[in-house]
Amino acid sequence: MKTAEILFFERPFPSANSIVIQDNQSFIIDTGFGSDIVRTEKLLIEAGILPKQLNGIINTHYHSDHVGGNHYFQRQYNLPIAAHLWEGKMVNRCDFESCSAHYLDQPVEQYVVQQLLVDEEEINTGHSVLQVLHTPGHTLGHISLYEPKQQILICGDLFHHNDVGWLNIFREGANSLGRSYESLERLAKLSIKKAYPGHGRAIDDPLVMIDKARERLEKWMESPEKMAWHACKRIFSFTLMLKNGLTKQDITPYLLSCGWFYDFAVHAFHTEPKEFVQPLLDEMIRSKAAIWEQDKLMASAPYEEPDSQWIANDWKPNNWIK
CATH class of the missing domain: 1.10.10 (Arc Repressor Mutant, subunit A)
Incomplete structure (x- = not known):
């Protein structure tokens, strides 16, 4: 059974990791930090991927290290961008709180979101389907992507290898900790063989890492x-x-x-x-x-x-x- 090819680019800070789905319809998931665009483009070309052949960009969430390349790719190659409804609408109306850029003092060049995603929406790539899972916590509009045939999860900053994404109750809501825990609970019910996080190495034991992440959040609930x-x-x-x-x-x-x-x-x-x-x-x-x-x-x-x-x-x- 033919499936989409998944290429994982583990990247050093300040960029987040990037993932490319290669299929009839090909997408890059998260485009790194803005000043890294030359490196981002070089990574793609060295892997045999011409940016102009991509069909679009998908963002797990709107922090600068994940969306920084959006501006360049959209301007240079006219790539459409997909993001969660809540964050996409903020970006499109140039909301002062967009990307938490002012709050965190992290620069992000302007971009426009064409596809506003919602929970359980599906993105068909040709031989595979990416299921959009709304997994709030790190941000309110954070999403993960699940490919059921290969049992692969793209989890953004919900959890990493032996770590979790930082939580900000002052911008993402007083219950961001609870939301993050519920998001992990949801993912724990899936059959996952491999996970690709926003930072650090690919995860070969994702359910173990989800358990560790839940344990850490439980400790935070107590302290x-x-x-x-x-x-x-x-x-x-x-x-x-x-x-x-x-x-x-x-x-x-x-x-x-x-x-x-x-x-x-x-x-x-x-x-x-x-x-x-x-x-x-x-x-x-x-x-x-x-x-x-x-x-x-x-x-x-x-x-x-x-x-x-x-x-x-x-x-x-x-x-x-x-």
Whole structure:
């Protein structure tokens, strides 16, 4: 029985992984970070995939590391984009909250969503069918894609190998933890042989990883502060990658300008933002999420430095054209 070919591109930060479905209708799922577009295009071409031969883009959710290549592919190759209804509508009306770009200080160039997906919708590629599963938690409009013939799951940032996507109750709702748990419960009922996450390696034991993810969320339910620390470290680490480090004198003014930092300091840790700077720095060093290199705080996870000129353009929804 012929099925679609699935190509998995594990990518270093700041880009998320990309997956290509090759069939009569071919799609790229998640296009990486915006400044990585040259690398993204090269990955495809080296794998024998001409971007102009793709039939479209599917996004698991609208964070910058997953949708950053959308603008280029749409402008250069006229590729249509599919995303969950809730997030697609926000992007199309240039909503200030789109992609959480302002809140997280993560640039995203403008794009337009042509296909607004809903739960249990099916995308027929020719020899396979991708089932759209609404799996909220990491974002409200997060989706996973399930291919039942090969029993393959594309899970975005719902869960990774021995990890889960960070959760933000201040932008995704107070029950984002509960939603994420319910999404994992739903996936646990499927027959899955292999899963492709948004970050890290492909998962050969997906049901085991789903169980581990549920166990972690259960611990967070008992101790929400752990969930908050996980989110803060993930967001700040990504910032350090985008800026290729921050100097000691720049850290405090930068953090105090960030919406996410204010929310977590005041509402999760019940402290004044200025008083939360040092505890966050201490935890970044203690957990080895960051290291000091002379007077700069650097992310410790491997990453490829983004183009500084591209970052300086500050692509955000308030600069998009309606």
